[in-house]
Amino acid sequence: MPNRTAAAEAAQRPVDIATMRASARRLLAEGAELPSFGELETLTLLLRGHIMLLIPEVEKAAGPLPEDDIPRACALACIGESRMRLNLEPGRALPAGIAHAQRLARSVNALCDHFENLPVVN
Structure with missing residues (x-):
């Protein structure tokens, strides 16, 4: 089997x-x-759906890394924070709902960062 580049694997x-x-x-x-x-x-x-798709992918990428690996620890902390945010309920008022959605959006961005930066796992 020929070697694939990281970009091809990411695709x-x-x-x-x-x-x-x-x-x-x-x-x-x-x-x-x-x-x-x-x-x-x-x-x-x-955004909740994006987080639910990203969490197992980031876990899969972080899992094989050494336990004392800093990128692994950061990714796992991000996963924990994202799961916590998934369990929160937004307030009933529009401003509270927007603040909640913004927190979810920040989790999406952070998980995307980890997804892109951690090694690809087959």
């Missing part, structure tokens, strides 16, 4: 980082237009 991974980052930017970009309540609900569900 085989079932995660669309560009789409996930675009979803996060919708809430985090400077000057971003705030969503309506209905848009916010959809965006929050989308």
Whole structure:
């Protein structure tokens, strides 16, 4: 079997980082237009889905690394924080819902960073 480059292997991974980052930017970009309540609900569900897809992928990449590896520890801490955020309920008011979705968006970005930076695991 021929050697594959890291980019080719990353292309085989079932995660669309560009789409996930675009979803996060919708809430985090400077000057971003705030969503309506209905848009916010959809965006929050989308971000939750991204996190649920990313967590096992980042765990899979971090798992084989040595236990004292700093990138591994950072990735696992990010996973724990992301899981905690998945368990939180947004407030009923629009500002509270936006703040909740922004926290989810930051988790998506952080998990994407770890996904891109950790070694590819087959």
